[in-house]
Amino acid sequence: MPTPNALRSVNAPSAAGGVIPVAATRGSRSTTPPKTFDDLYDDHVDLVWRALRRFGVSEPGLEDAVQEVFIVAFKKLDTFEGKSALSTWLYGIAAYVARNVRRSQRRRPETPTEDAGLHLTSASDSPEDEVGAAEALRVLHALLDELDDDKREVFVLAELEGLTAPEISTSLGVNVNTIYARLRAARAAFEQAVVRRRAKDARQLQKGGLPCR
Amino acid sequence: MPMSPEAQALLKAARKHPDRPSDEARTRMRRNVMRAVSAGAGAVGATTAGTAAAQTLFAKIAGGALVVAALGGVVVGGRALFSSSESSVDPKNAPASTSTSTTVVGTSRETSEALGSTSTAANLDPTSDRVVASSALRTTATPSASSVASSPRIATAPSKPAEANITSDAASAPAVESVDVLKEEAALLASAQSALGKGQAARALELTNEHETRFPKGALSFERRAVHAMALCALGRGTEGRREAQAIVDRAPGTPLAERVSAACP
Structure with a gap:
């Protein structure tokens, strides 16, 4: 797998084109050449949604949580070393976001079960x-x-x-x-x-x- | 320890029929995420330019076609957004190496500060005690947003015009277009803020008028109206200014933005 930095360098971004490059491989564990952050989102949104749901984020807060995972991922892309699959990294972020959401859910009054x-x-x-x-x-x-x-x-x-x-x-x-x-x-x-x-x-x-x- | 047949059946069903977002939810989230990260790219680019922190992704690509550092305007969303994200990021999984705030140089500082005040003012959500974000990032599902008010969130500012705008074209407008438009919008608003901060109220008014002409339903319309109101009051056009200011207060009572506008238009 190419290093993230190498991948970044070959993905000269274009403000005009509006694409945001990422140092990532496509798909959960594939080695397809990296594309853009848009691709990262498209490839992983179902995974993140599913994982958050399974980690205990209930429907009302699910969309916000999914968005937060991707925003954190985008922000922290330079910390992704490419040693693991991108999905593995995203699961980690999702787990952390889910913990925060659940913590706040627990603080709220009990909702009907x-x-x-x-x-x-x-x-x-x-x-x-x-x-x-x-x-x-x-x-x-x-x-x-x-x-x-x-x-x-x-x-x-x-x-x-x-x-x-x-x-x-x-x-x-x-x-x-x-x-x-x-x-x-x-x-x-x-x-x-x-x-x-x-x-x-x-x-x-x-x-x-x-x-x- | 072998699983019971019931447990195995449940797990098998979950693997075979996993939860999936609806197409509408996917589109909505995609749009919000792309807006947010576009703003964020600008923030990082602007705040790392010329600093030792230039080893980030965005600094590395700054020499390429993405000249986000020049588009400091997008800091309005970026700063706010990232202040939210950072508060919730596990340092273990996500080291704060892209910290956005303090080392701003050259023109970026000016823009950033101007927009920083906008960002602060944009912390409008009366239900949230911790999150700041541009109105451009607001999700369209208000009940959903309010239901997680105290959790990490990415969107707060109740800019209803912007919200309506986002809702109406969420499915049709490509994210790519919105990215550039938002950058332009934010840059223009930053200029207006900056002018106002320097006491150039007439210039600020010109710029907010230009903003209104170019982005009548822009994502930052609400913030623009606030700057507009303050510029009017600074120019001695108190009647008009107070009317605008009252609209801001009515829309977002008790918020920092409302307080600033009220203070500027007593």
């Missing part, structure tokens, strides 16, 4: 179709909400985004052994959340049955 309508059994029953998948996502997010920030980030990056422990280590700036430990703990915590949810479903079933989807 959507938890009442969520049922593990029905959600995990047939998640293949669109309705089932949407339900599954809601349940998943509710379960992820039960993890603390450290576990959630590692769990999401490993289990959903498919990063390796060394990649997560790079992304979050945390020692790789710590990542392994957190991942183990996160999986256990997630599983415990599933068990709690299963028990809750069972109680509701005894009371009057689960609603049909």
Whole structure:
């Protein structure tokens, strides 16, 4: 992979053209020649949106958070060394922005929870179709909400985004052994959340049955 | 530790059907981001010119076609925006090597200061206690913005004309065009601010009039009106000035901008 500085130098920007060059490779982990910041946005906006959502940023603040990630990324481009995939770097920024957003969300008065309508059994029953998948996502997010920030980030990056422990280590700036430990703990915590949810479903079933989807 | 079947099913569903932004959201965010980073490029270019910090990306490319240092006007968004971003950036992941504020040289200083005051004045959002940004950066989803009022945000100034403008052409106007237009707009407003700061109120008035002619629905219309009002009052045209000033106060009561305008037009 060419160095960022080299990439920058071959991407002489043009104010007239309005493109903003970046030292980056296109796509999540590709080595396609670098393009512009516009390309960086287009290539990664879905990734950033998805990651922030999974990190616990709820819909009302999601757009603002996505924008902040890209603005921070733009500002810090010169600190991106090109040693990792650009996506790995962006995950790190997204994780940090998400922490800030969640912290402020926690400071606000409790909003009505959507938890009442969520049922593990029905959600995990047939998640293949669109309705089932949407339900599954809601349940998943509710379960992820039960993890603390450290576990959630590692769990999401490993289990959903498919990063390796060394990649997560790079992304979050945390020692790789710590990542392994957190991942183990996160999986256990997630599983415990599933068990709690299963028990809750069972109680509701005894009371009057689960609603049909 | 093996995952339960339920957990596996949920994870599989999430991998297969991930959350995605709508096309409208993508477009809206893209526009806001590009506006913001364009302003930011100017800020960095201006503030690093001639300094030891010239090893940044933008300084490195300053010798090329991007002469953002000459376009100090865009600092209006950049400074404000970056003051927001820096407050929320993890130094570990994002070292503050592109720090924007203090080492400004030559004409950049003048422009930056002029615009800096605009930036400060643009910190209008009554619901936010920490974020500053140009009105050009405002997101169009007001409920969304207010719902994260205390979180790191990129947009605050309630410039309704600008907001309406952005909303109406968000899908059609290319970001590329908006970038250059915003730079020109910001530069012109910076000149007006600068003139006012030097006591050249008549010149400031000329420039705000020019701004209004060239950018009648510009992203910085609200800020321009404030400068216009202050220029009028400085010229002794208090009746007109106070009327303009009142409009600013009504629109953004209790904000620094409203206070400045009120002070200039007692």
